[in-house]
Amino acid sequence: MRKPLVAALFALVITGAGVAPAVAAPAPAAASTSTSVSAVKADAKAAAPTLQAVSLAGTVALSNCSGSVIRFPNSADSDPALVLSNGHCLETGFPEPGEVIVDQASSRTFGLLNSAGTRVATLRASKVAYSTMTDTDVTIYQLTSTYTTIKNSYGISALTVQDTHPTVGTAITVASGYWKRLYNCSIDGFAYRLKEGDWTWKDSIRYTSACNTIGGTSGSPVIDQATGKVVAVNNTGNEDGETCTVNNPCEVDASGNVTIHPGINYAEETYQIPACFTTGNKLNLSASGCTLPKP
Structure with a gap:
């Protein structure tokens, strides 16, 4: 992970931050x-x-991982923005196999980057909307800011899933x-x-x-x-x-x-995620077409 x-x-100390470490060749298939x-x-x-x-515009830096500000095809500009990362990046530790976390309070912060990779803002979560390491490896945070606020304040648009x-x-x-x-x-x-x-x-x-x-x-x-x-x-x-x-x-x-x-x-x-979020970017695991694991 x-x-x-x-x-x-x-590896970065040895090779320099801009150089990738050596990677073994794939095994014969x-x-x-x-x-x-x-x-x-x-x-x-x-x-x-x-x-x-x-570019890096719309990506975020977490304390231990990477992430991005995302929206869905049906998201509105006035909706609370969302941040996508991994289930194993959850600040409370790895979810257990079969565990699904929804609507868990969180005040985690994220460093918002522009296209050049410069940190232009600190965003804050209001909750963990969804997190699991079962079938997939995903955490979705809901932020205290809307897409409009982020765009107007920092000139950054969310990435569409x-x-x-x-x-x-x-x-x-x-x-x-x-x-x-x-x-x-x-x-x-x-x-x-x-x-x-x-x-x-x-x-x-x-x-x-x-x-x-x-x-x-x-x-x-x-x-x-x-x-x-x-x-x-x-x-x-x-x-x-x-x-x-x-x-x-x-x-x-x-x-x-x-x-x-x-x-x-x-x-x-991530193509299966949009069907699980309805009006107002609200999680609805019972929505038609939603196949994400349920608690």
Whole structure:
């Protein structure tokens, strides 16, 4: 799980803050039903989208992770703004397998960044709207500020969460507010199940090797470069080549076959989240189309 571990900090001291640590090459892929980016290269070349310049605007730095100010397609400017990060970035500790936290009081603060990565404001939470590490790895905070207030005061717009499933081959940027750094790569495929320690996540995004994220990038928005929308939240990677241990997730296919990809990193999709938030950015886990785990 991509928290700011001592190893990550040590790597930055050795290599410099602007240089990524070395990452092991992926292990040879076992037979799998997972989709791969190589299978769509020809189609991608034939219909390549116009890529946008993704910046750090709208990202936030947490005390131990990264995050972003987000909105949904049906959010109103007058709604209380939301911050997206990981379940394992929750200030009260990792949610247990099967645990879902809703409407928990919080006064956590977030450093809001502009496009250059300069901290322009401190935002404050009013509560944890939703948090879990079951099926996905997500925490959503509700803020004391509205989107209008943030835009008018700091010139920063929220990032919109895409409400459709991402596709293989999509060019993406992982935008880390903690490190004030952008990682660019593509979606290599999807893990049917991603297992790490006691936790299991569904339909996770696997990056191509260029997104060599490190500790502190947990909770970073994964942004589609063609649309500028959030398609996932960065959360983990296989650091040591171990199998299904903490910091060494393994992929499990529908037949139960286990595969590891040393040095490769992952994110949890977010397209299913908008259906669970209704008018006023209010969480409604009983809403039509909402598939997030319930308490």
